[in-house]
Amino acid sequence: MINCYANKKILITGGLGFIGSNLARALLAYGAKITLVDSLIPVYGGNIFNIDDIKDKVTVNISDIRDQYAMTHLLKGVDFLFNLAGQTSHLDSMLDPKSDLEINAAAQLAILEVCRKVNPALKIIFASTRQLYGKPEYLPVDEAHPVRPVDVNGINKLAGEWYHILYNNVYGIRACALRLTNTYGPGMRVKDARQTFLGIWLRLLIEEKPIKVFGDGLQLRDFNYVDDCVSSLLLAGASENSNGKVYNLGSSEVIRLKDLAELLIDINGAGSCELVPFPAERKNIDIGDYYSNFDLISSDLGWRPKVGLNVGLENSLNYYRNNYKHYWVDSE
Ligand SMILES: NC(=O)c1ccc[n+]([C@@H]2O[C@H](COP(=O)([O-])OP(=O)(O)OC[C@H]3O[C@@H](n4cnc5c(N)ncnc54)[C@H](O)[C@@H]3O)[C@@H](O)[C@H]2O)c1
Numbered sequence: 001m002i003n004c005y006a007n008k009k010i011l012i013t014g015g016l017g018f019i020g021s022n023l024a025r026a027l028l029a030y031g032a033k034i035t036l037v038d039s040l041i042p043v044y045g046g047n048i049f050n051i052d053d054i055k056d057k058v059t060v061n062i063s064d065i066r067d068q069y070a071m072t073h074l075l076k077g078v079d080f081l082f083n084l085a086g087q088t089s090h091l092d093s094m095l096d097p098k099s100d101l102e103i104n105a106a107a108q109l110a111i112l113e114v115c116r117k118v119n120p121a122l123k124i125i126f127a128s129t130r131q132l133y134g135k136p137e138y139l140p141v142d143e144a145h146p147v148r149p150v151d152v153n154g155i156n157k158l159a160g161e162w163y164h165i166l167y168n169n170v171y172g173i174r175a176c177a178l179r180l181t182n183t184y185g186p187g188m189r190v191k192d193a194r195q196t197f198l199g200i201w202l203r204l205l206i207e208e209k210p211i212k213v214f215g216d217g218l219q220l221r222d223f224n225y226v227d228d229c230v231s232s233l234l235l236a237g238a239s240e241n242s243n244g245k246v247y248n249l250g251s252s253e254v255i256r257l258k259d260l261a262e263l264l265i266d267i268n269g270a271g272s273c274e275l276v277p278f279p280a281e282r283k284n285i286d287i288g289d290y291y292s293n294f295d296l297i298s299s300d301l302g303w304r305p306k307v308g309l310n311v312g313l314e315n316s317l318n319y320y321r322n323n324y325k326h327y328w329v330d331s332e
Contacts, residue, residue, distance in 0.1 A: 003030050003031070004237070004238045005027055005030040005031065005032040005080070005234070005237070005238070006030055006031040006032070007031060007032070007033065008032050008033065008079040008080060009032075009033050009035075009077055009078045009079050009080075010027055010032045010033065010034045010035070010078065010079065010080045010081075010082065011035050011037065011074055011075065011078045011080070011081050011082070012024055012027075012034065012035070012036050012037070012081075012082045012084060013037050013038075013065050013081070013082070013083050013084055013085035013111075014037075014038060014045075014046070014083075014084035014085030014086060014127075015034075015035075015036025015037060015038050015051075015058075015060070015084070016036055016038035016040060016046040016047060016048060016050055016051060016060070017038065017044070017045040017046050017047075017050070017084065017085070017187075018045050018050070018183070018185075018187045018188040018189065018195065018226065019084055019127065019180075019183060019187075019226060019229055019230065019233075020036065020038070020082070020084045020085075021036075021047075021050035021051050021187050022050075022185065022186070022187055022226045022227070022229075022230050023082055023084070023230050023233055023234075024036055024051065024054060024058055025051075025053075025054055026227075026230045026231075026234060027234070028054055028057055028058070030234075032080075034057075034058045034059065035058070035059040035060075035061060035074065035078075036051065036058055036059070036060050036061070037061045037062075037063050037065065037070075037071075037074055037085070038060070038061075038062060038063075038085065039062065039063065039064040039065070039085070040062055041064075043089075043092070043194065044087065044088070044189075044194075045088060045188065045189040045194075045195050047187070047189070047326065047327065049323070049326035049327070050187045052326075061074060065085045065103065065107045065110075065111060066102055066103065066106070066107045066110070068110050068114065071110065071111055071114050072114050072117075072118060075111070075114050075115060075118060075119050075122070076118050076119060077119065078119060078122050079122060079123070080122065080123050080124075080125070080237050081111075081115070081122055081123070081124045081125070082125050082127075082233060082237065083108070083111065083124055083125065083126045083127065083164075084127045085103070085107075086103060086104050086127065086157070086160075087099060087100045087103045087104055087153070088153075088194070088195050089153070089194040089195070090131065090151045090153050090154075090285055091194075091281060091282065091285070092153075092194065093151055093152040093153035093156070094151055094152055094281070094285065097152040100152050100153055100156050101152070101156050103156075104153065104156035104157050104159070104160050105156040105157075105159040105160050105163075108126075108159070108160035108163050108164070109159075109160075109163045112124075112163055112164065112167045112173065112175075115167070115173050116167065116171050116173060120171060120172070120173050122173070122174075123174045123175070123237060123243075124164060124173065124174065124175040124176075125175075125176060125177075125178070125233050125236050125237045125242075126160065126161060126164045126175060126176070126177040126178070127177075127178060127180055127233075128157055128158075128160070128161040128177040128178060128179045128180065128246070129153075129154070129157045129179055129180055130179050130180065130181045130248065130249075130250075130290065130292060131149065131150075131151070131153060131154040131157065131287070132147050132149045132154040132155075132157055132158040132161070132179070133145050133146070133147055133148070133149075133287075133290075134147070134148035134149050134150045134154065134287060135148070135150060135287050135288050136287070136288065136289065136290055139220075139289060139290070139291055140250065140291050140292050140293035141248070141290065141291070141292050141293060142248065142292075142293035142295070142296070143179075143246055143247070143248055143293075143296055150284075150285050150286075150287060151285040161177045161179075161246065164176070164177055165177065165244055165246065168243055168244040169244055174240070174243045175243070175244070176236050176242035176243060176244065176245045176246070176247070177245075177246045177247070178232055178233065178236055178246075178247050178248075178249055178297075179246060179247065179248045179249065179292075180224070180229060180249050181221075181222050181223065181224055181248075181249050181250050181251070181290075181291075181292050182196055182198065182221055182222070182223045182224070183196075183223070183224050183225075183226055183229045183249075184196060184198045184199075184223055184224075184225065184226065184312065184313075184316060185225050185226030185227065185312060185315065185316050185319075186226065186315065186316060186319035186320075186323075187226065187319075188226075188316075189327075190202050190203045190320055190324075190327050190328065191203065191327055191328035197214075197257075198223075198260075201261065201264060202264075202316060202317060202320050203320070203324070203327075203328060205264060205265065205268050205271045205317070206317070206320055206321055206324055208270070208271070210271075210272045210273055210274045211261045211264070211265070211271065211272070211273035211274070212273070212274060212276045213257050213258055213261050213273055213274070213275050213276070214257075214275075214276060214277070214278045214279070214282060214283075214286075215275070215277070215278045215283075215286075216258075216275065217256060217257050217258025217259075217261070217275050218256050218257075218258065219256065219257050219286075219288060219289055219290075220254050220255070220256055220289040220290065220291055221254070221255065221256075221257060221260070221289075221290060221291065222250045222251040222252075222253065222254050222255075222290070222291040222292055223251055223253070223255070223260075223309060223312070224249055224250070224251055224305055225305070225307035225311070225312035225315075227306075227307055228249075228251075228305040228306055228307055229249060231303065231306075232247075232249055232297060232301070232303045235297075235301040235302065235303050236297075236301060239300070239301050241300050241301065242300065242301060245296075245300065247294070247296055247297035247300070247301070248292040248293060248294045248296065248297065249292065249294055249297065249303075249305075250291060250292025250293065250294040250305075251291070251292075251294075251305045252305075253305075253308060253309055254291045255309065258273070258275070260309075261273040263309060263310070263313065264313055264317070267310065267313050267314050267317060268317055
């Protein structure tokens with residue numbers, strides 16, 4: 001990848017979160033000047049410890065992306081916006097649909113309006129989600145698959161994604177969107193299942209408690225290690241081919257959840273898992289089997305995931321074993 005990021009001004013929304021903080025670390029290696037904006041709302045994934053090793057090399061601004069005045073100030077003069085801030089919990093989007101709407105849809109539109117007014121020359125990379133496809137009609141799911149979100153989060157992320165594509169098409173503000181699949185690795189929220197079930201699985205394993213797998217455990221999923229997700233964001237930002245495009249991420253290493261739990265136990269060298277009935281509120285928004293076709297981003301941008309589950313899960317386990325005190329309190 002040609003280094004288009006050297007000395008460039010980069011804004012990462014959600015920069016204290018899981019993917020944002022890993023992206024910041026990668027961009028520093030390219031010599032970028034980075035500002036992270038994050039609200040640090042406790043129920044979301046932001047964690048100041050995520051940037052502990054780079055805190056002296058980045059600028060941190062604790063603001064809410066719903067604050068139009070803060071965003072106007074932050075977006076002026078920026079070359080790249082990696083727009084990652086979001087409410088990520090599917091269940092929470094059903095319990096508090098308004099906050100999900102405000103953050104994942106309305107604030108995205110407001111950000112784009114600010115860009116149009118004060119900085120139309122920037123390039124935006126938006127983190128979308130595979131959740132907006134809903135229950136797959138066929139596998140692997142490609143970008144032509146019908147979009148039928150099964151929860152409020154999927155609808156609002158879809159709106160957020162399409163505002164970006166619309167502003168690209170109508171106003172020429174270069175923007176693209178990546179539909180992320182399950183992403184995991186150091187820095188993800190593990191204290192509960194708000195961000196991903198894999199997070200709480202890691203916690204349970206480290207606490208020597210059984211992993212709980214919902215249903216029959218036969219659901220198929222694909223996973224990306226965070227470094228692979230970061231490399232897709234960097235490639236999308238660096239290319240003019242990506243403008244106006246929506247890309248799936250994914251992996252050809254497809255696995256049943258029960259087998260994933262067993263793999264994790266194997267890597268850990270100890271532990272157990274049990275099948276438990278799906279809680280009704282989760283069953284209602286479950287998407288069944290899912291894995292992506294990611295041929296489009298492979299052919300357009302040359303992206304392929306490189307880190308296998310074995311290595312990625314081992315890295316993740318080691319990280320949380322060493323750093324768990326920064327991610328959960330034993331009594332919580
Ligand atoms: N991790 C995944 O598996 C996955 C899958 C699909 C899509 N995504 C998308 O990728 C993006 C990053 O996800 P992540 O996994 O790093 O989650 P994360 O929760 O760790 O990061 C999101 C960050 O956004 C911040 N944030 C939330 N609301 C905000 C607001 N109003 N103002 C400012 N900051 C706010 C949070 O504090 C958090 O740090 C999200 O937009 C998410 O929808 C992630």
